[in-house]
Amino acid sequence: MFKYLLKRLGFGLITIIGISIIIFSVIHFIPGDPIQVMFGQNPNPELMKIAREYYGLDKPVVTQYFLWIKKIIRGDFGISIMNNRPVLELIIPRIGRTLVLTFLGILISLIIAIPSGIISAWRHNSWTDFTVTSGSLILISVPEFWIGIVFMIVFSVWLRILPTSGYIPINENFFGWLKILILPSLTIASVQAAQTTRMIRANMIEVLSLDYINLMKASGVKNRRILYMHAFKNSFIPVLTLIGMQFGYLMGGIVIVERVFAYPGLGSLLMKSLNERDYPIVQASIMVYAFIFVIVNIIVDIIYGFLNPKIRY
């Protein structure tokens, strides 16, 4: 197990180095640069040259890459070109906020998806099944920003029970913080729950038709025990892969939800920085995503082993 973990971490490191090269090249080769954005409609070639030299953007891309890596090894992710703030100071709080939103979104989605998926599979081809499957189909088809705005109109504008948007730090007001998180996490959860429900339902239907389940039924094992202890556990492995993928997707994908709810997460910072070509922030943010993605995949692999004794490393 330990050997396996080391091997995975080694591969993870190679992946991250690969990503760092790709992202550095891509961001420097796409049209536009931060100095051009800074000067906007008042370009001045001489002053822009001075600014490029100041930020080291006049050096060859390969040199810039190695300088950047050298700094990262020392724990220095650089400063934002646009406002001179240290990159880490800008991204660390946002990593936490995006992680919280992602966790909450997935948690709520599981709370909805597990019972819905199981009931839907157990009552296969019934009205309950039809309602769950069509409901999830609708939620998958509707764009997230639309669901977010509908939630906002219902819960904030009509019912006035939740704030529309923004962010309150947890140490300032815990309940305020929690209230702020409800609508964005519900928005994320609704789409994710739909996907997970469909996956659980499909796997459960397959598992429930297997011989050992019929044997249990014939032996008089209670339905609840069959469903939760045997069928669900065995149909959960593909679902776990889905959750792992969802987690990776959500870390980057919730940028739309972050924008709709003016939530200051990593995704919205990345989008803003990309539009300003603020290279140090873009590079650091994508490295964070890559790192989290690698870690989540390793964790998912470890959980596989616990769920299925056949899988051993």
Added chain:
Amino acid sequence: MRNIKKLIGFLLVIAFMMTGTFFLSCYAEEASTVKTGGVLTVAIDSEPMQLDPHLVQQTLVISINDLFHDFLWRWDKDFKEFLPKIAENWKWINDTNLLVNVRKGIKFHNDRELNANDVKYSIDRILDPKTASPWAAYLESIQEVKVNDDYSLTIQLKNPWWGLMDRLSSIAIIPKEAVEKYGDLKTNPVGCGPFVFGGWDSGIQIKAKKFKDYYIENQPSLDEVILKFMPVYNTAKSALLTGDVDLIVWPDPSDLESLQSNKDFELFKYSQMAIMYVNFSTKSKYLDNKLVRKAISLVLDRDAFNTALYKGQGEIGWTPILKTQSYYSKDWEYVRNVEEAKKLLAEAGYPDGGFKLRILALKGAEEIMGEVIYSNLADIGIQGEIEVAEIPEALDRMLKKEDFDISGLGDLISPDPDFFASKYLLSDGQMAALTGHWDNTEVRKLIEEGRSTLDEAKRAEIYKRIYDIVLDENPMTFVAYPVRFPVYKTYLENFFVSGDMRYNWSEMWLNK
């Protein structure tokens, strides 16, 4: 007895009248007295890049910086004359020397009194190439700033220049020690404006707290202004409906009717001092022919631009000269004429059009201009190909690579026509790449003459001639003056924003 009754009656009437007068006066006082205190929460559509007033020219940052900074003088509401601010008064000694007397007793947020050296420092900082300030080009005609004493200075020009006072009306006066302390003011604005910087929560908000030592008595009225970053308009609108914010500075034009019909909201419609234009790369095949450019200018439907961009609420524009200015000429206006345009194309050797042009459209609000151009070109048989690009890519393609045929954009204008002309209509101007470095010897001569001519009548003649040539040659053509309509809750009083997007933050107050 009767007299006593009369006396009592008389006293009762007096008492009644006095009571009535008292209540009436109370009511009148309440209706007219400015209330102090309260927090104004404003939704802004994006987070600024940074806040150093000398290092960035984003209109959003200029509006925000009015909270923290002040200026020597400002244009009045009609852009006719300058109102004193930091400068108590000023006097042109001759055509190239402006004497400025600085008001005494103005304090910076760091508690130090502002003096003439700070004005000199602010101008010198912008002009210093090491600062790499985008404002530097605006002040390049300044030869030197001489401090006469603590409250007096003389600005020397290289040559007579009408635009000096206009440009200086946008230059924030800052304390040197704050720049030395922080390196720059990108995230630590220190000035002498009505509000003190109260923090910037990245991705969330910027806070500005009342500056108690502001030099204008009884201002600001508000205790605090919070600017919340809300990139999605529907979110900002929901927040306005629920009272989470009090003001949205940039509503979506397509929502105008809904906003107007809501009794809780007030709309402040104003013409932004800017112009929307369609520019032609005169280096491109086909567009190097002036007849083709003229044909396209003639077929562009200004009403369609106004409808697409501002739901018809904007104003059609023909030049970057304001219609209220004496330099404006009605001769520049014309009616869209498809037949005439077709004739011009035929004269140019393209009887049915039949060629293709690449339209570079800037992603965002201006994107729709690409669609209008596309559809107008089709009317004379020219096939358009829309290429949408985000701002950095668009800037790169337009200014660096000059890789486009036509594009539609907007830019700020000024009461000084030289502001726009020097930037776009000189082949080496800052934005000349947009016209494929179009060059016209007469225009160049006239621009140089206009810049240093102080006589208004002569200036009017010069700019009339410049735009007569431009509208004939068409390196670019103008389509609309933008309109903006910030929307706010009815309890916000005395809201005002000028055409150059300067908010009167210090005079607004909350009537609740």
